[in-house]
Amino acid sequence: MTAQADIPAEKAPPAKPAPTERLPLAERLIRTPVLLPALTFILILLLWEFGTRLFNVPSYVLPAPSRIVEGFGVVSFGRWMEHVWSTLRVALLGYLVSIAVSLPIAVGLSKSRFLSRSLYPLLVVIQSVPVVAVAPIIIVVLGTDDAPRIVITFMISFFPLVVSMTTGLMATPPELIELSRSLRAPVRREITQIRLPYATPYIFSGLKISITLSVIGAVVAEFVAAEVGIGYFIQFSTSMFRLPQAWAGLAVLLVMSLALFQAVNLTQKYFFPWSLPKDGR
Amino acid sequence: MSTETDAISFADVGQTFLTDNGPLTALSGVNVNLRRHEFVAVLGPSGCGKSTLLRLTAGLIKPTEGTVSVFGHPVSQPRDDIGIVFQQATLLPWATVEDNVVFPAKHKRGRVSAKDRAHAREIIATCGLAGFEERLPGELSGGMQQRVGIARALFLNPDILLMDEPFSALDALTRDAMGFELLRLWQASPKTVLFITHSIPEAVILADRVVVMSERPGRVIEDLKVPLGRPRDESSLRSVEMQDFLAHLRGLLIKDKVA
Ligand SMILES: Nc1ncnc2c1ncn2[C@@H]1O[C@H](COP(=O)(O)OP(=O)(O)OP(=O)(O)O)[C@@H](O)[C@H]1O
Numbered sequence: 001m002t003a004q005a006d007i008p009a010e011k012a013p014p015a016k017p018a019p020t021e022r023l024p025l026a027e028r029l030i031r032t033p034v035l036l037p038a039l040t041f042i043l044i045l046l047l048w049e050f051g052t053r054l055f056n057v058p059s060y061v062l063p064a065p066s067r068i069v070e071g072f073g074v075v076s077f078g079r080w081m082e083h084v085w086s087t088l089r090v091a092l093l094g095y096l097v098s099i100a101v102s103l104p105i106a107v108g109l110s111k112s113r114f115l116s117r118s119l120y121p122l123l124v125v126i127q128s129v130p131v132v133a134v135a136p137i138i139i140v141v142l143g144t145d146d147a148p149r150i151v152i153t154f155m156i157s158f159f160p161l162v163v164s165m166t167t168g169l170m171a172t173p174p175e176l177i178e179l180s181r182s183l184r185a186p187v188r189r190e191i192t193q194i195r196l197p198y199a200t201p202y203i204f205s206g207l208k209i210s211i212t213l214s215v216i217g218a219v220v221a222e223f224v225a226a227e228v229g230i231g232y233f234i235q236f237s238t239s240m241f242r243l244p245q246a247w248a249g250l251a252v253l254l255v256m257s258l259a260l261f262q263a264v265n266l267t268q269k270y271f272f273p274w275s276l277p278k279d280g281r
Numbered sequence: 282m283s284t285e286t287d288a289i290s291f292a293d294v295g296q297t298f299l300t301d302n303g304p305l306t307a308l309s310g311v312n313v314n315l316r317r318h319e320f321v322a323v324l325g326p327s328g329c330g331k332s333t334l335l336r337l338t339a340g341l342i343k344p345t346e347g348t349v350s351v352f353g354h355p356v357s358q359p360r361d362d363i364g365i366v367f368q369q370a371t372l373l374p375w376a377t378v379e380d381n382v383v384f385p386a387k388h389k390r391g392r393v394s395a396k397d398r399a400h401a402r403e404i405i406a407t408c409g410l411a412g413f414e415e416r417l418p419g420e421l422s423g424g425m426q427q428r429v430g431i432a433r434a435l436f437l438n439p440d441i442l443l444m445d446e447p448f449s450a451l452d453a454l455t456r457d458a459m460g461f462e463l464l465r466l467w468q469a470s471p472k473t474v475l476f477i478t479h480s481i482p483e484a485v486i487l488a489d490r491v492v493v494m495s496e497r498p499g500r501v502i503e504d505l506k507v508p509l510g511r512p513r514d515e516s517s518l519r520s521v522e523m524q525d526f527l528a529h530l531r532g533l534l535i536k537d538k539v540a
Protein backbone atom coordinates (compact mmCIF):
# COMPACT_ATOMS: atom_id res chain seq x y z
CA MET A 1 0.00 0.00 0.00
CA THR A 2 1.17 3.47 -0.82
CA ALA A 3 -0.96 5.06 1.84
CA GLN A 4 1.86 7.14 3.32
CA ALA A 5 3.46 7.92 -0.01
CA ASP A 6 3.30 11.68 0.37
CA ILE A 7 4.77 11.93 3.84
CA PRO A 8 8.55 11.74 3.28
CA ALA A 9 8.59 14.86 1.11
CA GLU A 10 7.25 16.78 4.09
CA LYS A 11 10.16 15.78 6.29
CA ALA A 12 12.89 16.87 3.88
CA PRO A 13 14.68 19.94 5.28
CA PRO A 14 14.00 23.18 3.38
CA ALA A 15 16.60 24.00 0.73
CA LYS A 16 19.28 26.31 2.12
CA PRO A 17 19.90 29.56 0.23
CA ALA A 18 23.10 29.51 -1.78
CA PRO A 19 26.10 30.85 0.16
CA THR A 20 26.64 34.55 -0.53
CA GLU A 21 30.39 34.27 -1.28
CA ARG A 22 29.72 32.60 -4.61
CA LEU A 23 27.42 35.33 -5.90
CA PRO A 24 28.73 38.07 -8.19
CA LEU A 25 29.29 41.49 -6.59
CA ALA A 26 26.22 43.15 -8.14
CA GLU A 27 23.95 40.37 -6.92
CA ARG A 28 25.45 40.58 -3.43
CA LEU A 29 24.79 44.35 -3.32
CA ILE A 30 21.19 43.83 -4.36
CA ARG A 31 20.67 41.22 -1.67
CA THR A 32 22.20 43.21 1.19
CA PRO A 33 19.32 44.74 3.12
CA VAL A 34 19.08 48.55 3.49
CA LEU A 35 22.37 49.12 1.61
CA LEU A 36 20.99 50.09 -1.79
CA PRO A 37 18.15 52.34 -0.63
CA ALA A 38 20.52 54.04 1.84
CA LEU A 39 23.11 54.65 -0.86
CA THR A 40 20.48 56.06 -3.21
CA PHE A 41 19.15 58.31 -0.48
CA ILE A 42 22.62 59.66 0.37
CA LEU A 43 23.42 60.19 -3.29
CA ILE A 44 20.23 62.21 -3.80
CA LEU A 45 20.96 64.33 -0.71
CA LEU A 46 24.48 65.06 -2.02
CA LEU A 47 23.20 65.95 -5.48
CA TRP A 48 20.56 68.14 -3.89
CA GLU A 49 23.04 69.90 -1.61
CA PHE A 50 25.62 70.64 -4.29
CA GLY A 51 23.07 71.27 -7.02
CA THR A 52 21.34 74.00 -5.03
CA ARG A 53 24.70 75.60 -4.15
CA LEU A 54 26.12 75.32 -7.63
CA PHE A 55 23.10 76.89 -9.31
CA ASN A 56 22.36 79.33 -6.49
CA VAL A 57 18.81 78.10 -6.15
CA PRO A 58 16.97 80.50 -3.79
CA SER A 59 15.87 78.83 -0.55
CA TYR A 60 12.19 79.65 -1.12
CA VAL A 61 12.35 77.53 -4.28
CA LEU A 62 14.37 74.63 -2.91
CA PRO A 63 16.45 74.95 0.24
CA ALA A 64 19.60 72.84 0.45
CA PRO A 65 19.47 69.92 2.93
CA SER A 66 21.91 71.76 5.19
CA ARG A 67 19.54 74.76 5.32
CA ILE A 68 16.67 72.43 6.19
CA VAL A 69 18.72 70.98 9.04
CA GLU A 70 19.28 74.55 10.25
CA GLY A 71 15.51 74.99 10.00
CA PHE A 72 15.08 72.31 12.68
CA GLY A 73 17.13 74.40 15.09
CA VAL A 74 14.89 77.46 14.81
CA VAL A 75 12.28 75.71 16.95
CA SER A 76 13.01 74.21 20.37
CA PHE A 77 12.88 70.45 20.82
CA GLY A 78 9.99 70.81 23.27
CA ARG A 79 7.96 72.80 20.76
CA TRP A 80 8.71 70.21 18.05
CA MET A 81 7.40 67.52 20.34
CA GLU A 82 4.21 69.51 20.92
CA HIS A 83 3.69 69.74 17.17
CA VAL A 84 4.46 66.06 16.64
CA TRP A 85 2.25 64.93 19.50
CA SER A 86 -0.68 67.03 18.31
CA THR A 87 -0.55 65.65 14.76
CA LEU A 88 0.17 62.12 15.90
CA ARG A 89 -2.71 62.18 18.37
CA VAL A 90 -5.25 63.36 15.80
CA ALA A 91 -3.96 60.92 13.17
CA LEU A 92 -4.11 57.96 15.54
CA LEU A 93 -7.49 58.85 17.05
CA GLY A 94 -8.92 59.40 13.57
CA TYR A 95 -7.43 56.08 12.51
CA LEU A 96 -8.95 54.27 15.49
CA VAL A 97 -12.34 55.85 14.81
CA SER A 98 -12.05 54.73 11.18
CA ILE A 99 -11.35 51.16 12.25
CA ALA A 100 -14.11 51.17 14.85
CA VAL A 101 -16.65 52.52 12.34
CA SER A 102 -15.51 50.46 9.34
CA LEU A 103 -15.64 47.11 11.03
CA PRO A 104 -19.37 46.99 11.84
CA ILE A 105 -20.15 48.60 8.47
CA ALA A 106 -18.10 45.96 6.67
CA VAL A 107 -19.73 43.14 8.64
CA GLY A 108 -23.14 44.59 7.76
CA LEU A 109 -22.26 45.04 4.08
CA SER A 110 -20.93 41.49 3.80
CA LYS A 111 -23.81 39.82 5.64
CA SER A 112 -26.78 41.71 4.23
CA ARG A 113 -27.60 42.41 0.62
CA PHE A 114 -30.15 44.94 1.81
CA LEU A 115 -27.45 46.92 3.61
CA SER A 116 -24.96 46.66 0.78
CA ARG A 117 -27.61 47.93 -1.64
CA SER A 118 -28.72 50.81 0.58
CA LEU A 119 -25.58 51.82 2.47
CA TYR A 120 -22.82 51.36 -0.05
CA PRO A 121 -23.89 54.18 -2.43
CA LEU A 122 -24.08 56.51 0.56
CA LEU A 123 -20.52 55.58 1.57
CA VAL A 124 -19.32 56.25 -1.96
CA VAL A 125 -20.96 59.68 -1.82
CA ILE A 126 -19.30 60.45 1.51
CA GLN A 127 -16.00 59.23 0.14
CA SER A 128 -16.37 61.45 -2.95
CA VAL A 129 -16.91 64.61 -0.95
CA PRO A 130 -13.78 66.75 -1.27
CA VAL A 131 -12.88 66.75 2.39
CA VAL A 132 -10.58 69.75 2.09
CA ALA A 133 -13.56 71.81 0.94
CA VAL A 134 -15.84 70.60 3.73
CA ALA A 135 -13.20 70.89 6.43
CA PRO A 136 -13.94 74.56 7.24
CA ILE A 137 -17.63 73.74 7.59
CA ILE A 138 -16.84 70.84 9.93
CA ILE A 139 -14.66 73.12 12.04
CA VAL A 140 -17.44 75.70 12.30
CA VAL A 141 -19.94 73.03 13.30
CA LEU A 142 -17.77 71.10 15.75
CA GLY A 143 -15.56 73.81 17.22
CA THR A 144 -11.80 74.05 17.27
CA ASP A 145 -10.63 71.25 19.55
CA ASP A 146 -9.66 67.72 18.49
CA ALA A 147 -13.21 66.60 17.58
CA PRO A 148 -13.47 68.25 14.13
CA ARG A 149 -9.89 67.20 13.28
CA ILE A 150 -10.64 63.61 14.16
CA VAL A 151 -13.79 63.76 12.02
CA ILE A 152 -11.82 65.13 9.07
CA THR A 153 -9.14 62.47 9.51
CA PHE A 154 -11.84 59.83 9.70
CA MET A 155 -13.49 61.06 6.49
CA ILE A 156 -10.21 60.80 4.62
CA SER A 157 -9.10 57.45 5.95
CA PHE A 158 -12.17 55.26 6.49
CA PHE A 159 -13.15 54.30 2.96
CA PRO A 160 -10.22 52.05 2.02
CA LEU A 161 -10.84 50.25 5.31
CA VAL A 162 -14.50 49.63 4.56
CA VAL A 163 -13.67 48.37 1.07
CA SER A 164 -10.81 46.12 2.14
CA MET A 165 -12.68 44.72 5.14
CA THR A 166 -15.83 44.03 3.13
CA THR A 167 -13.83 42.40 0.34
CA GLY A 168 -11.99 40.32 2.92
CA LEU A 169 -15.14 39.24 4.75
CA MET A 170 -16.65 38.14 1.44
CA ALA A 171 -13.49 36.32 0.36
CA THR A 172 -14.04 33.44 2.76
CA PRO A 173 -14.30 30.15 0.84
CA PRO A 174 -18.01 29.27 0.64
CA GLU A 175 -17.19 25.74 1.83
CA LEU A 176 -16.13 27.09 5.21
CA ILE A 177 -19.39 28.98 5.53
CA GLU A 178 -21.19 25.74 4.69
CA LEU A 179 -19.08 23.96 7.30
CA SER A 180 -20.15 26.58 9.81
CA ARG A 181 -23.82 26.15 8.86
CA SER A 182 -23.54 22.36 8.94
CA LEU A 183 -22.31 22.68 12.53
CA ARG A 184 -25.28 24.94 13.32
CA ALA A 185 -22.90 27.45 14.89
CA PRO A 186 -24.13 30.93 15.79
CA VAL A 187 -23.50 33.61 13.11
CA ARG A 188 -21.42 35.52 15.65
CA ARG A 189 -18.89 32.71 15.62
CA GLU A 190 -18.98 32.42 11.85
CA ILE A 191 -17.78 36.03 11.80
CA THR A 192 -15.23 35.88 14.60
CA GLN A 193 -13.80 32.42 13.94
CA ILE A 194 -13.96 32.27 10.15
CA ARG A 195 -14.75 35.45 8.28
CA LEU A 196 -12.67 37.96 10.24
CA PRO A 197 -9.48 35.88 10.43
CA TYR A 198 -9.88 35.07 6.74
CA ALA A 199 -10.17 38.78 6.02
CA THR A 200 -6.92 39.56 7.84
CA PRO A 201 -4.69 39.94 4.76
CA TYR A 202 -7.29 42.23 3.16
CA ILE A 203 -7.80 44.17 6.37
CA PHE A 204 -4.08 44.79 6.64
CA SER A 205 -3.82 46.12 3.12
CA GLY A 206 -6.59 48.56 4.07
CA LEU A 207 -4.87 49.38 7.37
CA LYS A 208 -1.65 50.22 5.54
CA ILE A 209 -3.34 52.61 3.14
CA SER A 210 -5.43 54.22 5.86
CA ILE A 211 -2.61 54.90 8.30
CA THR A 212 -0.92 57.10 5.71
CA LEU A 213 -4.23 58.74 4.85
CA SER A 214 -4.79 59.44 8.55
CA VAL A 215 -1.62 61.53 8.69
CA ILE A 216 -2.79 63.41 5.62
CA GLY A 217 -6.18 63.91 7.28
CA ALA A 218 -4.64 65.31 10.44
CA VAL A 219 -2.51 67.73 8.40
CA VAL A 220 -5.47 68.88 6.30
CA ALA A 221 -7.40 69.58 9.50
CA GLU A 222 -4.47 71.60 10.86
CA PHE A 223 -4.24 73.61 7.67
CA VAL A 224 -7.82 74.74 8.22
CA ALA A 225 -7.71 75.64 11.89
CA ALA A 226 -5.04 74.93 14.49
CA GLU A 227 -2.46 76.60 16.70
CA VAL A 228 -0.24 73.58 16.99
CA GLY A 229 0.71 70.55 14.91
CA ILE A 230 3.09 69.86 12.05
CA GLY A 231 0.51 70.89 9.46
CA TYR A 232 -0.03 74.16 11.26
CA PHE A 233 3.76 74.62 11.56
CA ILE A 234 4.32 74.10 7.84
CA GLN A 235 1.58 76.52 6.91
CA PHE A 236 2.73 79.12 9.43
CA SER A 237 6.37 78.83 8.30
CA THR A 238 5.40 79.14 4.64
CA SER A 239 3.31 82.24 5.31
CA MET A 240 6.38 83.78 6.94
CA PHE A 241 8.55 82.75 3.98
CA ARG A 242 10.62 80.56 6.29
CA LEU A 243 10.89 77.84 3.72
CA PRO A 244 13.74 75.76 5.21
CA GLN A 245 11.66 75.54 8.39
CA ALA A 246 8.62 74.36 6.40
CA TRP A 247 10.76 71.71 4.74
CA ALA A 248 11.95 70.60 8.14
CA GLY A 249 8.31 70.17 9.13
CA LEU A 250 7.74 68.18 5.97
CA ALA A 251 10.65 65.90 6.84
CA VAL A 252 9.18 65.28 10.30
CA LEU A 253 5.85 64.45 8.71
CA LEU A 254 7.51 62.04 6.32
CA VAL A 255 9.30 60.24 9.14
CA MET A 256 6.04 60.05 11.10
CA SER A 257 4.15 58.56 8.15
CA LEU A 258 6.87 56.01 7.46
CA ALA A 259 7.13 55.02 11.11
CA LEU A 260 3.37 54.52 11.43
CA PHE A 261 3.25 52.53 8.21
CA GLN A 262 6.11 50.38 9.41
CA ALA A 263 4.36 49.85 12.74
CA VAL A 264 1.33 48.43 10.91
CA ASN A 265 3.64 46.31 8.76
CA LEU A 266 5.45 44.86 11.75
CA THR A 267 2.20 44.21 13.60
CA GLN A 268 1.13 42.04 10.68
CA LYS A 269 4.50 40.36 10.43
CA TYR A 270 4.74 39.42 14.10
CA PHE A 271 1.15 38.74 15.04
CA PHE A 272 -0.30 37.48 11.76
CA PRO A 273 2.66 35.99 9.85
CA TRP A 274 0.40 33.48 8.07
CA SER A 275 -1.47 36.36 6.46
CA LEU A 276 1.58 37.52 4.49
CA PRO A 277 1.99 36.43 0.88
CA LYS A 278 4.13 33.31 0.56
CA ASP A 279 6.93 34.84 -1.52
CA GLY A 280 8.81 37.17 0.81
CA ARG A 281 7.50 40.02 2.90
CA MET B 282 -38.07 1.61 -1.74
CA SER B 283 -36.97 3.37 1.39
CA THR B 284 -36.80 1.30 4.54
CA GLU B 285 -36.14 2.08 8.18
CA THR B 286 -32.59 0.81 7.87
CA ASP B 287 -31.62 3.19 5.08
CA ALA B 288 -29.03 5.73 6.16
CA ILE B 289 -29.87 8.16 3.37
CA SER B 290 -32.84 8.07 1.06
CA PHE B 291 -33.83 10.37 -1.76
CA ALA B 292 -37.49 10.02 -2.71
CA ASP B 293 -38.55 11.75 -5.96
CA VAL B 294 -36.17 14.56 -5.13
CA GLY B 295 -36.15 17.59 -7.39
CA GLN B 296 -34.27 20.82 -6.95
CA THR B 297 -34.99 24.00 -8.87
CA PHE B 298 -32.97 27.12 -8.22
CA LEU B 299 -34.32 30.58 -8.92
CA THR B 300 -31.58 32.41 -10.76
CA ASP B 301 -31.34 35.77 -12.49
CA ASN B 302 -31.93 33.93 -15.77
CA GLY B 303 -35.08 32.23 -14.55
CA PRO B 304 -35.60 28.86 -12.87
CA LEU B 305 -32.86 26.28 -13.22
CA THR B 306 -33.69 22.66 -12.57
CA ALA B 307 -30.59 20.99 -11.15
CA LEU B 308 -32.16 17.69 -10.08
CA SER B 309 -35.35 15.97 -11.08
CA GLY B 310 -36.96 12.75 -9.90
CA VAL B 311 -33.98 11.38 -8.03
CA ASN B 312 -34.54 8.10 -6.17
CA VAL B 313 -31.53 6.65 -4.42
CA ASN B 314 -31.15 4.80 -1.12
CA LEU B 315 -27.94 4.23 0.79
CA ARG B 316 -27.94 1.40 3.31
CA ARG B 317 -26.15 1.90 6.60
CA HIS B 318 -22.36 1.65 6.17
CA GLU B 319 -22.66 1.45 2.42
CA PHE B 320 -20.08 3.23 0.27
CA VAL B 321 -21.81 4.81 -2.71
CA ALA B 322 -20.06 6.80 -5.41
CA VAL B 323 -21.90 9.29 -7.60
CA LEU B 324 -20.63 9.83 -11.13
CA GLY B 325 -21.94 12.45 -13.48
CA PRO B 326 -21.06 15.23 -15.87
CA SER B 327 -20.21 18.66 -14.55
CA GLY B 328 -23.21 20.68 -13.39
CA CYS B 329 -25.58 17.71 -13.15
CA GLY B 330 -26.34 18.41 -9.50
CA LYS B 331 -23.95 16.14 -7.63
CA SER B 332 -22.94 18.78 -5.12
CA THR B 333 -26.60 19.72 -4.80
CA LEU B 334 -27.34 16.12 -3.82
CA LEU B 335 -24.72 16.41 -1.12
CA ARG B 336 -25.99 19.77 0.16
CA LEU B 337 -29.50 18.36 0.38
CA THR B 338 -28.25 15.46 2.48
CA ALA B 339 -26.30 17.81 4.72
CA GLY B 340 -29.45 19.86 5.32
CA LEU B 341 -27.84 22.99 3.89
CA ILE B 342 -30.68 23.39 1.36
CA LYS B 343 -34.22 22.04 1.21
CA PRO B 344 -35.47 20.09 -1.81
CA THR B 345 -38.10 21.87 -3.88
CA GLU B 346 -39.68 18.47 -4.61
CA GLY B 347 -39.69 15.14 -2.82
CA THR B 348 -38.01 14.20 0.43
CA VAL B 349 -34.48 13.55 1.57
CA SER B 350 -34.37 11.37 4.67
CA VAL B 351 -31.51 10.44 6.96
CA PHE B 352 -32.05 7.40 9.17
CA GLY B 353 -35.74 7.56 8.33
CA HIS B 354 -36.25 11.20 9.26
CA PRO B 355 -36.80 13.93 6.66
CA VAL B 356 -33.84 16.32 6.73
CA SER B 357 -34.91 19.77 7.85
CA GLN B 358 -31.64 21.17 9.17
CA PRO B 359 -27.97 20.13 9.43
CA ARG B 360 -27.36 17.14 11.69
CA ASP B 361 -24.50 16.32 14.06
CA ASP B 362 -24.00 12.83 12.66
CA ILE B 363 -22.89 14.00 9.21
CA GLY B 364 -19.33 14.98 8.32
CA ILE B 365 -18.43 16.80 5.11
CA VAL B 366 -15.19 16.73 3.11
CA PHE B 367 -14.86 19.31 0.35
CA GLN B 368 -12.97 19.35 -2.93
CA GLN B 369 -10.38 21.75 -1.56
CA ALA B 370 -9.35 20.98 2.00
CA THR B 371 -10.46 24.54 2.95
CA LEU B 372 -8.55 24.52 6.20
CA LEU B 373 -8.06 27.57 8.36
CA PRO B 374 -4.64 28.82 7.25
CA TRP B 375 -3.89 30.46 10.61
CA ALA B 376 -4.65 27.34 12.67
CA THR B 377 -2.39 24.36 13.25
CA VAL B 378 -3.37 20.90 12.06
CA GLU B 379 -4.66 20.07 15.54
CA ASP B 380 -6.62 23.30 15.82
CA ASN B 381 -8.14 22.63 12.42
CA VAL B 382 -9.24 19.19 13.49
CA VAL B 383 -10.82 20.39 16.75
CA PHE B 384 -12.40 23.30 14.92
CA PRO B 385 -15.87 21.67 14.78
CA ALA B 386 -15.90 21.54 18.60
CA LYS B 387 -14.62 25.09 18.94
CA HIS B 388 -17.05 26.42 16.37
CA LYS B 389 -20.06 24.51 17.61
CA ARG B 390 -19.58 24.88 21.35
CA GLY B 391 -17.33 27.93 21.54
CA ARG B 392 -14.61 26.16 23.51
CA VAL B 393 -12.29 23.18 23.29
CA SER B 394 -11.79 20.73 26.15
CA ALA B 395 -8.70 18.65 26.89
CA LYS B 396 -10.78 15.64 25.93
CA ASP B 397 -11.47 17.21 22.51
CA ARG B 398 -7.74 17.67 21.99
CA ALA B 399 -6.95 14.11 22.96
CA HIS B 400 -9.67 12.90 20.60
CA ALA B 401 -8.29 15.11 17.83
CA ARG B 402 -4.77 13.73 18.26
CA GLU B 403 -6.14 10.24 18.05
CA ILE B 404 -7.90 11.00 14.77
CA ILE B 405 -4.83 12.82 13.47
CA ALA B 406 -2.82 9.68 14.10
CA THR B 407 -5.36 7.42 12.39
CA CYS B 408 -5.30 9.70 9.37
CA GLY B 409 -1.54 9.30 9.08
CA LEU B 410 -0.73 12.79 10.33
CA ALA B 411 1.08 11.96 13.58
CA GLY B 412 3.92 14.42 14.15
CA PHE B 413 2.23 17.15 12.13
CA GLU B 414 -0.09 18.41 14.87
CA GLU B 415 1.63 21.77 15.20
CA ARG B 416 2.16 22.44 11.49
CA LEU B 417 0.23 25.09 9.61
CA PRO B 418 -1.73 23.99 6.53
CA GLY B 419 0.51 26.11 4.29
CA GLU B 420 3.43 23.86 5.23
CA LEU B 421 1.68 20.70 4.05
CA SER B 422 1.29 19.12 0.62
CA GLY B 423 -2.14 18.91 -0.98
CA GLY B 424 -2.53 15.28 0.03
CA MET B 425 -1.64 16.01 3.63
CA GLN B 426 -4.04 18.95 3.68
CA GLN B 427 -6.86 16.74 2.50
CA ARG B 428 -6.01 14.24 5.25
CA VAL B 429 -6.57 17.10 7.69
CA GLY B 430 -9.86 17.84 5.92
CA ILE B 431 -10.91 14.23 6.43
CA ALA B 432 -9.74 14.23 10.05
CA ARG B 433 -11.83 17.35 10.66
CA ALA B 434 -14.89 15.68 9.13
CA LEU B 435 -14.35 12.63 11.35
CA PHE B 436 -13.93 14.66 14.52
CA LEU B 437 -17.57 14.56 15.63
CA ASN B 438 -17.73 10.80 14.93
CA PRO B 439 -20.29 11.06 12.15
CA ASP B 440 -22.29 8.05 10.95
CA ILE B 441 -22.38 9.56 7.50
CA LEU B 442 -19.50 10.99 5.53
CA LEU B 443 -20.27 13.23 2.57
CA MET B 444 -17.34 13.72 0.22
CA ASP B 445 -17.49 16.13 -2.72
CA GLU B 446 -14.69 15.25 -5.14
CA PRO B 447 -12.28 15.14 -2.19
CA PHE B 448 -9.25 13.98 -4.16
CA SER B 449 -9.75 15.74 -7.47
CA ALA B 450 -7.26 18.49 -6.64
CA LEU B 451 -4.48 15.94 -6.00
CA ASP B 452 -1.94 14.46 -8.38
CA ALA B 453 -2.69 10.95 -9.70
CA LEU B 454 -0.35 9.02 -7.39
CA THR B 455 -1.40 10.82 -4.23
CA ARG B 456 -4.99 10.44 -5.32
CA ASP B 457 -4.75 6.64 -5.57
CA ALA B 458 -2.95 6.46 -2.24
CA MET B 459 -5.60 8.62 -0.57
CA GLY B 460 -8.34 6.40 -1.96
CA PHE B 461 -6.88 3.29 -0.33
CA GLU B 462 -6.26 5.29 2.83
CA LEU B 463 -9.93 6.23 2.87
CA LEU B 464 -10.92 2.57 2.44
CA ARG B 465 -8.68 1.67 5.37
CA LEU B 466 -10.36 4.30 7.57
CA TRP B 467 -13.79 3.22 6.39
CA GLN B 468 -13.10 -0.45 7.12
CA ALA B 469 -11.64 0.35 10.55
CA SER B 470 -14.66 2.46 11.46
CA PRO B 471 -17.58 1.76 9.12
CA LYS B 472 -19.64 4.71 7.95
CA THR B 473 -22.15 5.45 5.26
CA VAL B 474 -20.22 7.29 2.57
CA LEU B 475 -21.66 9.39 -0.23
CA PHE B 476 -18.67 9.95 -2.47
CA ILE B 477 -18.88 12.30 -5.44
CA THR B 478 -16.28 12.02 -8.16
CA HIS B 479 -15.54 12.59 -11.82
CA SER B 480 -13.20 9.63 -12.01
CA ILE B 481 -14.71 6.32 -13.11
CA PRO B 482 -11.85 4.10 -11.80
CA GLU B 483 -11.88 5.94 -8.49
CA ALA B 484 -15.63 5.40 -8.11
CA VAL B 485 -15.31 1.70 -8.94
CA ILE B 486 -12.31 0.89 -6.77
CA LEU B 487 -13.81 2.58 -3.72
CA ALA B 488 -17.54 2.03 -3.80
CA ASP B 489 -20.03 -0.76 -3.18
CA ARG B 490 -22.37 0.93 -5.64
CA VAL B 491 -21.99 3.49 -8.37
CA VAL B 492 -24.81 5.88 -9.17
CA VAL B 493 -24.54 7.45 -12.64
CA MET B 494 -26.33 10.71 -13.31
CA SER B 495 -27.39 12.38 -16.53
CA GLU B 496 -26.64 15.88 -17.71
CA ARG B 497 -28.71 18.63 -16.14
CA PRO B 498 -31.44 18.31 -15.02
CA GLY B 499 -29.72 15.53 -13.13
CA ARG B 500 -31.52 12.18 -13.01
CA VAL B 501 -30.18 8.82 -11.96
CA ILE B 502 -29.59 6.87 -15.18
CA GLU B 503 -28.03 3.81 -13.59
CA ASP B 504 -27.46 2.48 -10.11
CA LEU B 505 -24.98 -0.39 -10.27
CA LYS B 506 -23.48 -2.73 -7.72
CA VAL B 507 -19.70 -2.95 -8.18
CA PRO B 508 -18.84 -6.58 -8.92
CA LEU B 509 -15.77 -6.62 -6.70
CA GLY B 510 -15.07 -8.12 -3.30
CA ARG B 511 -12.95 -6.54 -0.59
CA PRO B 512 -10.21 -5.87 0.26
CA ARG B 513 -9.24 -4.19 -2.98
CA ASP B 514 -5.90 -3.04 -4.29
CA GLU B 515 -4.26 -1.60 -7.41
CA SER B 516 -4.72 -4.89 -9.30
CA SER B 517 -8.46 -5.11 -8.58
CA LEU B 518 -9.45 -3.37 -11.81
CA ARG B 519 -7.25 -5.44 -14.11
CA SER B 520 -9.63 -8.33 -14.75
CA VAL B 521 -11.54 -8.48 -18.03
CA GLU B 522 -14.78 -8.31 -16.09
CA MET B 523 -13.76 -5.06 -14.39
CA GLN B 524 -12.48 -3.57 -17.63
CA ASP B 525 -15.89 -4.27 -19.17
CA PHE B 526 -17.57 -2.66 -16.19
CA LEU B 527 -15.42 0.46 -16.53
CA ALA B 528 -16.12 0.57 -20.27
CA HIS B 529 -19.84 0.32 -19.61
CA LEU B 530 -19.71 3.29 -17.20
CA ARG B 531 -17.59 5.27 -19.64
CA GLY B 532 -20.17 4.53 -22.34
CA LEU B 533 -22.97 5.85 -20.13
CA LEU B 534 -21.21 9.11 -19.42
CA ILE B 535 -20.06 9.68 -22.98
CA LYS B 536 -23.38 8.72 -24.57
CA ASP B 537 -25.03 11.17 -22.27
CA LYS B 538 -22.62 13.89 -23.31
CA VAL B 539 -23.20 13.32 -27.04
CA ALA B 540 -27.00 13.08 -26.76
N1 LIG C 1 -27.42 28.06 -4.96
C1 LIG C 1 -27.58 27.95 -6.28
N2 LIG C 1 -28.25 28.91 -6.96
C2 LIG C 1 -28.43 28.79 -8.29
N3 LIG C 1 -27.96 27.79 -9.04
C3 LIG C 1 -27.28 26.81 -8.43
C4 LIG C 1 -27.05 26.85 -7.02
N4 LIG C 1 -26.33 25.75 -6.68
C5 LIG C 1 -26.12 25.07 -7.82
N5 LIG C 1 -26.70 25.70 -8.87
C6 LIG C 1 -26.72 25.22 -10.26
O1 LIG C 1 -27.21 23.93 -10.26
C7 LIG C 1 -26.50 23.11 -11.15
C8 LIG C 1 -25.91 21.92 -10.43
O2 LIG C 1 -24.93 22.37 -9.54
P1 LIG C 1 -23.99 21.39 -8.73
O3 LIG C 1 -22.97 22.22 -8.06
O4 LIG C 1 -24.81 20.50 -7.88
O5 LIG C 1 -23.33 20.55 -9.91
P2 LIG C 1 -22.18 19.45 -9.83
O6 LIG C 1 -22.71 18.22 -10.44
O7 LIG C 1 -21.66 19.36 -8.45
O8 LIG C 1 -21.09 20.07 -10.79
P3 LIG C 1 -19.51 19.93 -10.72
O9 LIG C 1 -19.18 18.57 -11.24
O10 LIG C 1 -19.03 21.00 -11.63
O11 LIG C 1 -19.10 20.13 -9.30
C9 LIG C 1 -25.42 23.98 -11.77
O12 LIG C 1 -25.87 24.41 -13.03
C10 LIG C 1 -25.33 25.14 -10.83
O13 LIG C 1 -24.99 26.32 -11.54
Ligand SMILES: [Mg+2]
Nearest residue numbers: 331332333445
Ligand atom coordinates in the same frame (compact mmCIF):
# COMPACT_ATOMS: atom_id res chain seq x y z
MG1 LIG D 1 -19.83 19.90 -7.53
